[in-house]
Structures are given as structure tokens and as C-alpha cells.
Amino acid sequence: MYIFVLVCHFKKLAMRKVILGVAVSLDGFIEGPNGEYDWCVIDPDYSFDEFFKRLDTFFVGRKTYEMTSAAEGSPPGFPTFKEYVFSTTLDKVKEGATLIKGDIKTEVERIKKEDGKDIWLFGGAGLTTSLMNLGLVDELSLAIYPILLGGGKPLFQNINNRIKLKLVDLKKYSTGSVSLTYNIIV
Amino acid sequence: MYIFVLVCHFKKLAMRKVILGVAVSLDGFIEGPNGEYDWCVIDPDYSFDEFFKRLDTFFVGRKTYEMTSAAEGSPPGFPTFKEYVFSTTLDKVKEGATLIKGDIKTEVERIKKEDGKDIWLFGGAGLTTSLMNLGLVDELSLAIYPILLGGGKPLFQNINNRIKLKLVDLKKYSTGSVSLTYNIIV
Numbered sequence: 540m541y542i543f544v545l546v547c548h549f550k551k552l553a554m555r556k557v558i559l560g561v562a563v564s565l566d567g568f569i570e571g572p573n574g575e576y577d578w579c580v581i582d583p584d585y586s587f588d589e590f591f592k593r594l595d596t597f598f599v600g601r602k603t604y605e606m607t608s609a610a611e612g613s614p615p616g617f618p619t620f621k622e623y624v625f626s627t628t629l630d631k632v633k634e635g636a637t638l639i640k641g642d643i644k645t646e647v648e649r650i651k652k653e654d655g656k657d658i659w660l661f662g663g664a665g666l667t668t669s670l671m672n673l674g675l676v677d678e679l680s681l682a683i684y685p686i687l688l689g690g691g692k693p694l695f696q697n698i699n700n701r702i703k704l705k706l707v708d709l710k711k712y713s714t715g716s717v718s719l720t721y722n723i724i725v
Numbered sequence: 726m727y728i729f730v731l732v733c734h735f736k737k738l739a740m741r742k743v744i745l746g747v748a749v750s751l752d753g754f755i756e757g758p759n760g761e762y763d764w765c766v767i768d769p770d771y772s773f774d775e776f777f778k779r780l781d782t783f784f785v786g787r788k789t790y791e792m793t794s795a796a797e798g799s800p801p802g803f804p805t806f807k808e809y810v811f812s813t814t815l816d817k818v819k820e821g822a823t824l825i826k827g828d829i830k831t832e833v834e835r836i837k838k839e840d841g842k843d844i845w846l847f848g849g850a851g852l853t854t855s856l857m858n859l860g861l862v863d864e865l866s867l868a869i870y871p872i873l874l875g876g877g878k879p880l881f882q883n884i885n886n887r888i889k890l891k892l893v894d895l896k897k898y899s900t901g902s903v904s905l906t907y908n909i910i911v
Contacts, residue, residue, distance in 0.1 A: 565865075565890060565907070566881040567753040578887070671873075679751075685892050685907060687857075689884035695752040698875035701764070704751060706871050706901035715892035717905060721751070721871060 556657040556677040557598065557647070559667060560590065561694060562716075563681050568691035569664065578686050582712035590680070591618055595656040598647075600666035601626035608633055620659065623650065625666050647675045664692050672699045678722055679704065685715035742843040742863040743784065743833070745853060746776065747880060748902075749867050754877035755850065764872050768898035776866070777804055781842040784833075786852035787812035794819055806845065809836065811852050833861045850878055858885045864908055865890065871901035 562579045563569055570576055597620045599607065604624040622636040625643065632638045639646045647670065650658070660670060670676050681694075708720035748765045749755055756762055783806045785793065790810040808822040811829065818824045825832045833856065836844070846856060856862050867880075894906035 565867075565905075566884065571887070681751075683905075685890040687881060687884055687888040687890065689881075689886055689888070695873060695875075698752065698873055700875055701757070702873040702875070704871040704873065704901070706897070706903065709895075709897050709903060711892070711895050715890070715907075717892065717895060717903075719751075719869075719903060721901075 555596075555651045555653070555655055557651065557660050557670065557675055558594075558657055558678040558680055559660045559671075559676050560680040561662065561682070562684060563694045564684050564686050564688040564691075566687045566689065567693050567695065568688045569662070569694045570692040571688045572690040575688075575691070578684060578688065580714070582714045582716055584713050585682075585716075585718075593657045594620060594659050596621040596623065596650070597659040597661045598623050598625065598666065598670070599661050600624075600663040601629055602665075603662040604629075604632065604636075608636075621655075625669075643669055644673050644675065647673070651675075664694065664696060667694065668697050671695070671702065672697075674723075674725065676723055678707075678720065680718065680720045683717045683719060741782075741837045741839070741841055743837065743846050743856065743861055744780075744843055744864040744866055745846045745857075745862050746866040747848065747868070748870060749880045750870050750872050750874040750877075752873045752875065753879050753881065754874045755848070755880045756878040757874045758876040761874075761877070764870060764874065766900070768900045768902055770899050771868075771902075771904075779843045780806060780845050782807040782809065782836070783845040783847045784809050784811065784852065784856070785847050786810075786849040787815055789848040789852075790815075790818065790822075794822075807841075811855075829855055830859050830861065833859070837861075850880065850882060853880065854883050857881070857888065858883075860909075860911065862909055864893075864906065866904070866906045869903045869905060 561569055564578065571578065599622065601624065623639050624632045624636050625639045627640060629638060660667060660676060703724040704721035705724055706719065707722055710718040747755055750764065757764065785808065787810065809825050810818045810822050811825045813826060815824060846853060846862060889910040890907035891910055892905065893908050896904040898904070
């Protein structure tokens with residue numbers, strides 16, 4: 540009995556985290572008014588290595604999937620992750636990717652309980668809102684760029700309730716971007 | 726001639742800065758959906774002393790003025806600053822305060838050229854937008870609180886153009902709030 544409880548406890552602790560990891564302007568936009576992301580230049584002293592070590596999977600919304608799958612392969616230096624595409628309109632996705640059309644909560648909870656590393660919630664805005672409101676995101680890792688875009692696509696919109704956060708990491712880069720990492724407090 | 730140029734240069738360098746100094750949620754709100762600011766608790770290891778030393782004046786919009794002037798005197802620990810109230814609808818303001826009804830750009834440029842310390846742009850949202858769009862704000866000093874409010878009054882709205890920033894200071898407090906200070910790059 541004790542061993543069973545301990546194992547369950549360990550499984551719970553070991554559950555995979557969903558990490559919203561994105562770059563955002565100081566006024567909270569992930570794209571400019573015309574879809575621009577030219578402002579979002581990766582800092583020369585930033586390395587994705589540490590972040591990527593924690594991950595083996597990413598979650599994308601339909602629009603981000605269509606944008607990224609138009610490119611051949613992964614960008615240079617990006618490892619190949621297992622990809623879940625969330626869409627109510629697509630009927631199929633590319634080979635190797637998995638389409639999630641059903642009940643998001645059930646599906647994400649199932650994936651989080653599977654063996655594996657953490658999961659990168661890579662976008663877009665609609666999927667982020669859904670997962671945040673369902674309490675399925677565990678960590679925010681935001682790179683705040685030193686710019687006000689004045690408009691565009693907001694990172695956070697239609698969040699239903701207050702969400703308390705715990706700052707767990709803070710880094711500053713030479714270009715003036717700041718990386719803030721928070722755990723979401725349930 | 727050289728002395729004159731030098732004096733002008735010095736005067737320009739010495740011009741008073743307008744500093745937008747506010748607390749904001751990670752999703753960019755200065756008030757919650759029902760005007761709440763209970764989330765904005767001053768960190769026990771934060772001191773206003775250093776910030777206040779730089780200032781002797783503040784700029785407020787009409788709503789902030791009406792809210793703060795309903796209270797008797799300054800909050801404990803807050804020095805008494807010279808107060809400029811920006812409003813197109815008010816006809817008079819309390820004794821000691823100055824009403825700015827005219828051309829904002831001319832008036833603010835005049836005040837910035839006067840002798841004195843820096844100026845705290847204390848709110849509200851409308852005045853902030855006007856001064857940002859007119860290029861009259863020199864510095865942002867934001868305390869980012871570890872919370873998503875999900876809605877409310879945004880700090881930045883209707884900013885007309887991209888505004889580039891230079892990070893000049895970064896501090897972390899025990900409650901998880903982060904103070905980010907930027908110069909606005911003209």
C-alpha cells in the first residue's frame with residue numbers, strides 16, 4: 540500500500556510539464572500589427588540548449604502548424620520534437636505529427652501522464668488561451684524584448700480568471716531582452 | 726559662441742525626464758477588470774527612496790487626480806510633489822496643483838525645460854498614451870507583478886508606432902515582482 544502511494548506520488552511529481560515558451564514585446568504582443576516578428580532577433584548570447592534539453596515534444600495550434608510545416612525540416616539547431624497539432628478544422632497532418640481534434644483537456648492530460656520529457660507550447664494565441672483557461676499550462680518562459688509594438692497579436696487574451704505565478708528564474712541578455720520564468724500556481 | 730553652444734548642450738542634457746513609473750501585471754494591466762489593484766502589494770524589500778530622490782513633480786490624468794485627491798494628503802512616506810493635472814474637462818483643480826488644459830506638447834516641453842528634478846508620470850492610461858505618442862516620455866520604470874489578471878485597464882494602448890527601448894536596470898524582489906527600467910530611444 541505504501542509503495543503504491545509512493546509510486547503514485549512519484550508519478551504525479553514526474554508528470555510532464557507544459558511550458559509556454561515565447562518571445563513577447565514589452566506591451567505583450569507576439570507579432571506586430573501586420574504579423575511582423577523582425578523585432579524578435581535571437582540574442583547572440585542566448586542558447587536554446589538548456590531549454591531544449593528539458594523537452595521532446597511540442598504543441599502547436601493550426602495556424603502555427605501551417606506556417607512552420609511550410610518550411611522544410613526544423614530550423615538549424617532545432618532538434619526534432621514529437622509534434623501535436625491542435626485543430627478543429629484540419630482532417631490530417633503531416634507524417635510524424637499527431638492531430639488532436641477531440642476533447643483538449645482529456646487529450647492533454649493523457650499526454651502529460653505519458654513517459655517523456657516536458658512539452659513546449661509553441662503557439663499560437665488561441666491554443667495558449669484554451670490551455671491556460673483549462674489549467675493545463677505549468678510554466679511560462681517569456682523572453683521580453685525591449686520594444687513596444689503598439690499593436691498586433693497579444694500573447695494573453697481572453698484569460699478567464701486571475702492566474703497567480705511564482706518567479707523561478709530571471710536572466711538578462713546583452714541586447715536588453717529579459718527572460719522571465721514563472722511556475723503557474725494552481 | 727562656443728560657450729553659448731556648450732551651455733545649450735548642457736541645458737539639453739540636463740532637461741528633466743518624464744518617467745512612467747507604474748506597477749503592472751504580467752499581462753499588462755494596471756487595474757483588474759473591476760478596477761482592482763489589491764494584487765499590487767508593495768514588496769517589503771522595495772524602497773521608494775531612490776526613485777523619489779530623482780523627482781519633485783508628478784503628472785496625472787483627470788481620473789487619477791480625482792481618485793487621489795479624494796484622499797487627505799499624500800500617502801504615508803510619499804513626499805509632496807508639485808502636481809500637474811491634465812484634463813480637457815476640469816475647470817479648476819485643488820490649491821497647489823496646476824491644471825493643464827492647453828496644447829499638451831507645448832506645455833510638457835515647457836515644464837521639462839524648467840529647472841527641477843525629474844517628473845513622475847503617475848497615470849492614467851489616456852495621459853500615458855498621449856505623452857507616449859507625442860514622444861514626451863523618456864523612461865519607463867515598470868514593476869511587473871507575478872500575476873495574470875486576464876482583463877482590466879491596459880498600461881499601453883493605442884500606441885501609434887513602434888517604440889524602441891534600452892534596458893538600463895533590472896531588479897528582482899522577494900515577492901517575485903521584477904522592476905524593469907528602460908530608456909526610450911528616440
